[in-house]
Amino acid sequence: MHTYGTTIEQLAEVAVSARFNAADNPEAYYRDPITVDDVLAGQMIADPFTKLHCCIRSDGGAAVVLVSAERAKDLKSKPVWMLGTGETTSHMLTSQWDDLTVGPAAVSGPLAFARAGVSPADVDVAELYDAFTYMLLLTLEDLGFCPKGEGGAFVESGALRLGGALPTNTDGGGLSACHPGQRGLFLLVEAARQLRGECGPRQVPDAKIACVSGTGGWFCSSGTVILGAEQP
Secondary structure, three states, X not given: OOOOOOOHHHHHHHHHHHHHHHOOOOOOOOOOOOOHHHHHOOOEEEOOEXXXXXXXXXXXXXXXXXXXXXXXXXXXXXXXXXXXXXXXXXXXXXXXXXXXXXXXXHHHHHHHHHHHOOOHHHOOEEEEOOOEHHHHHHHHHHOOOOOOOOHHHHHHXXXXXXXXXXXXXXXXXXXHOOOOOOHHHHHHHHHHHHHHOOOHHHOOOOOXXXXXXXXXXXXXXXXXXXXXXXOO
């Protein structure tokens, strides 16, 4: 906010967009619409973040089945293909970062895109870790979906909503759907469902490529996966 002039209203739109998407997910914990004013008026947790800037805490579980391309031919369900991956980790916790405008996805993202042979412009749907509104905005910039410092305006445009330029966290994310700890698995599950065309009213039309990026270890680690609906 200090460096680029990102406003608290723009950060609040991350939470509003997540709730907008959650409205079409019957499995989301919170589905009632909220406004930017609702986010700003919430209980203060750590200035400037109110309660709605922070992910929910929930029970839950998720699983993925990973097999070879040959084995996938025998499955009844339509497979989703792993096109490229990237991982990074550091001993530096958030409190020790010299620059709070660059996160670990700035390393894992380019690795995954390069290995997949695609670019951020090719992505139809994104599923990104959102423990806090700030983390999602930072990850959008780090992955190259918008230039550094322009994430606030990108979000404010409605880009993250279903029907927007980059439908993101289409299940409602950790801010509205669920966050039982292993949120990264839910990112993969939602991406797979989108690429299979299984999401009903929240389906992104003709989704072919998904970007999944999770952050962990007190934000010192990141893993990014590019998934495709078709075998490469």
